[in-house]
Amino acid sequence: MTLYLEDLSIGQAFRSEPRVVTLEEMITFARDNDPQYFHVDAEAAKASLFGGLIASGWQTAALSMRLLVEGPAPFAGGLIGVGAEISWMKPVRPGDSIRIEGEVADINRSRSRPDRGIVTVRLTTYNQRDEPVQRITARAVVFARGDGG
Amino acid sequence: MTLYLEDLSIGQAFRSEPRVVTLEEMITFARDNDPQYFHVDAEAAKASLFGGLIASGWQTAALSMRLLVEGPAPFAGGLIGVGAEISWMKPVRPGDSIRIEGEVADINRSRSRPDRGIVTVRLTTYNQRDEPVQRITARAVVFARGDGG
Numbered sequence: 001m002t003l004y005l006e007d008l009s010i011g012q013a014f015r016s017e018p019r020v021v022t023l024e025e026m027i028t029f030a031r032d033n034d035p036q037y038f039h040v041d042a043e044a045a046k047a048s049l050f051g052g053l054i055a056s057g058w059q060t061a062a063l064s065m066r067l068l069v070e071g072p073a074p075f076a077g078g079l080i081g082v083g084a085e086i087s088w089m090k091p092v093r094p095g096d097s098i099r100i101e102g103e104v105a106d107i108n109r110s111r112s113r114p115d116r117g118i119v120t121v122r123l124t125t126y127n128q129r130d131e132p133v134q135r136i137t138a139r140a141v142v143f144a145r146g147d148g149g
Numbered sequence: 150m151t152l153y154l155e156d157l158s159i160g161q162a163f164r165s166e167p168r169v170v171t172l173e174e175m176i177t178f179a180r181d182n183d184p185q186y187f188h189v190d191a192e193a194a195k196a197s198l199f200g201g202l203i204a205s206g207w208q209t210a211a212l213s214m215r216l217l218v219e220g221p222a223p224f225a226g227g228l229i230g231v232g233a234e235i236s237w238m239k240p241v242r243p244g245d246s247i248r249i250e251g252e253v254a255d256i257n258r259s260r261s262r263p264d265r266g267i268v269t270v271r272l273t274t275y276n277q278r279d280e281p282v283q284r285i286t287a288r289a290v291v292f293a294r295g296d297g298g
Binding site: 025028029032033034035036037038048049056057058059061062063065066069070077078079080081082083084085086087088141 | 174177178181182183184185186187197198205206207208210211212214215218219226227228229230231232233234235236237290
């Protein structure tokens with residue numbers, strides 16, 4: 001199943017399966033991309049604001065979009081982001097299980113290139129205690145089925 | 150050198166050194182966090198909207214913040230993000246060299262916890278052709294020097 005622009009409607013809701021994020025994944029991500037001590041060093045992180053190692057917010061963001069497109073919303077052509085607004089409300093800690101719930105907030109078919117449109121999706125990422133840890137409103141290019149689909 | 154809340158002023162500007170992002174780094178990031186074909190498969194990516202493999206926007210975001218805090222703006226306590234708005238304007242391709250220019254847009258000392266504040270920074274990420282590839286407005290917790298600093 002692939003979702004084209006014509007398959008989407010405002011208010012359409014999505015919900016993913018949960019996914020565990022391990023300590024190893026957090027450290028691997030952070031070493032390469034966000035090597036702050038509270039993301040890479042479990043011992044040193046105890047003295048941080050967070051009292052322990054937490055995932056980089058950028059990893060939570062990327063994994064949340066992955067949960068969307070590999071799960072309930074496999075957009076045609078993938079998720080081609082043009083922008084996003086993010087709020088991080090709670091840390092994601094090693095072994096936490098995250099899942100997303102989201103909905104289509106807006107759909108704008110391109111006038112100049114009617115084979116595509118910009119879709120706005122609002123996602124909330126929850127942990128295993130159903131606490132919201134992150135909110136994203138993302139705008140992405142989604143292709144239309146057109147004649148060839 | 151560490152930057153505390155008292156060291157920051159609205160309009161204060163930052164500029165980082167450039168950093169090359171390699172094909173290998175892009176694929177490693179994407180395999181784990183954003184495994185879409187145009188981020189992980191250079192051959193298949195040729196048929197994508199982008200005409201070749203590009204970095205995940207989340208990697209560009211994370212590396213841009215890294216360029217900020219490991220370079221011109223080593224905030225006390227690290228970069229503790231509470232939220233961000235991102236626009237991706239151009240793809241980052243293997244071997245591109247990215248750098249950031251930014252400024253402090255706002256400073257709000259916490260009334261309830263005066264040992265910290267929320268600082269808003271606006272960053273533009275440029276490639277080696279001085280084309281803007283990404284804009285981020287990020288809000289982060291920055292600690293005050295207080296008595297102990």
